[in-house]
Amino acid sequence: MKANLVFILILVFIFFGYQDADAQRRRGKSKKPKSAKVVQTPPNVSYTVSMSKPWTHLLEVEMVMNWPQMPKKAEVKMPVWTPGSYLIREYARHVQDFVALDANGNALDWRKTSKNTWQIDTNGAKAIRIGYYVYSNDLTVRTNELNYEHAFFTPAALLMYPKGQLKAPSTIRVRPYRNWKVATGLPPVAGQANTFKAENYDVLYDSPFEVSDFKELKFTVRGKPHRYVVTGDGNYDLQQIADDTAKMIEECYKLFGELPYDDYTFILNTRGGGGLEHLNSTALQWNRFGFEPESRYTAFLSLVAHEFFHLWNVKRIRPDALGPFDYENENYTKLLWVAEGTTSYYEGVLMRRAGLVNANYILDAKASIAGRLYRQPGRFQTSLEEASFDAWIKSYRPDENSVNRQISYYSKGELVNFLLDILIRTNSAGAKSLDDVMRLLNDEFYKKGKNFTPADFQDAAEKMAGTSLDGFFKKYVSGKEEIDYNQILNQIGLQFVSLLPESDKGYLGGNLSESNGRLRLTSVPANTPAYENGLNADDEILAIDGFRASRRFLTFYLGSKKSGDKVKLSVFRHDKLMELDVTLGKTPASGYKIVPVENPTEEQKRLYRQYLDEDLG
Ligand SMILES: [Zn+2]
Structure with missing residues (x-):
């Protein structure tokens, strides 16, 4: 060839x-006497x-x-x-x-x-x-x-x-x-x-x-050199990105007391999507025109915060099985809800501390995750620890059944870390927080060359809370119970509410996608009318009661019906026309928000201000 x-x-x-x-080189060394011992x-x-x-x-x-x-x-x-x-x-x-x-x-x-x-x-x-x-x-x-x-x-x-x-x-x-x-x-x-x-x-x-012929922007934080290396066009302002990144790095420095590297490189490609963490660098990919408007730019900074925080959490503060690595096999751990969930939680925390977002950004994000979790029957099937362990076969291979069997250790992990932080803060009367857990893991594990186990993480959290958190971990980490948000949020002056309570309006359930005029079920959550009446993922919905179905029309038409009403759905399944009779159910609550409690106490106000650096209410 x-x-x-x-x-x-x-x-x-x-x-x-x-x-x-x-x-x-060998000739240069030839004068040295040969050792009799064969050194491996x-x-x-x-x-x-x-x-x-x-x-x-x-x-x-x-x-x-x-x-x-x-x-x-x-x-x-x-x-x-x-x-x-x-x-x-x-x-x-x-x-x-x-x-x-x-x-x-x-x-x-x-x-x-x-x-x-x-x-x-x-x-x-x-x-x-x-x-x-x-x-x-x-x-x-x-x-x-x-x-x-x-x-x-x-x-x-x-x-x-x-x-x-x-x-x-x-x-x-x-x-x-x-x-x-x-x-x-x-x-x-x-x-x-x-x-x-x-x-x-x-x-x-x-x-x-x-x-490549990349653009490069160097900047210094706490005396350490950092740089962005960018390949690709886009509507980004590299100086702004570097300035905002520097603010988040500064917050990490305050948290851990050091920047544990000689230099740090942010590699950014303006195609693709996502990021991957490394010891003193990160690979970031973002859509070239995704740096505007502000909400998209904030999402980009969130990715930067995530990958940067990882240089501690997972790269240095290492869960049991994650390093040294076996490159030929799966490396199993129950701790991805910490490796990824805690890191996801700190995205908002770092951005808030750096003044890049307000407190509501954090609270709205958590309420939104909680709302999505309610639409996932899988939350009763898979715990955070199980989702972590099975990442290798499930997390990167989602399918139409995922909604019924799985949860994300990223998003539920973020939510549970949010609650854990509040639990530590309120139990310690504001003396400790999740920051102290991360510092303990950094000092007692990373600095001493050890990896941490699930028990070590719980111990660290309990030490900071000054009380047993066994119930919390059993219910929400190793277990799969419905999360009682208000029990924890109330202590810091917050409450979890639904702006749109359950109603009698007709409800089908089922997750839809619409493209090129075709309305298709992407997944069918268990216990919804769609599920119980025999609809399947991949069914193409053509009509409801004989009227052509678009997503918009379906929403309108179902809104005019009541729970218990019957409708006839015409669908293509495997390219074959079928008709299905469906009895509609009640529309579940939605529009979740995390808002201040009425008449918060001085202690609630103090803890909230200490947490999010804003006044409650
Ligand atoms: Zn990550």
């Missing part, structure tokens, strides 16, 4: 260059990532492994997932044109021994060079993309590791296309252009790369 031949020639050329340098050393691994033809979407990887203890059959492996995104993604499926050479440029035999393992006959070689391409045409924060505009890559989705050697250090050299620049959170190797080092694979795989 042509690609293979060219690739081998490139490898041979670079390999001999490398060998010369290596030989010089990790392999010396260096990667070169090239992108000579961006339009092919093929990132070219060269991996040189020098190893005195090189096995006769060396195995290299591609991770199957990347930390922070709890799904087996099978990165090996994008690998092609694998080759392996010895020091003389001779091709070595190899074979695949599993979906992500390449086994090489090393024939006594102590240095081998491996080459392969990775097809990279998927812009998400946990995959790779190479095209005319840039290369974004996630090392876990690109770089193989030697089996059993995840503690080995490595270097990675990037050969950019044309005038492109290279940005990553990894420290540079002095004197070598575009070359970076990682002390182990957890660090290497933690550090995404952006290679």
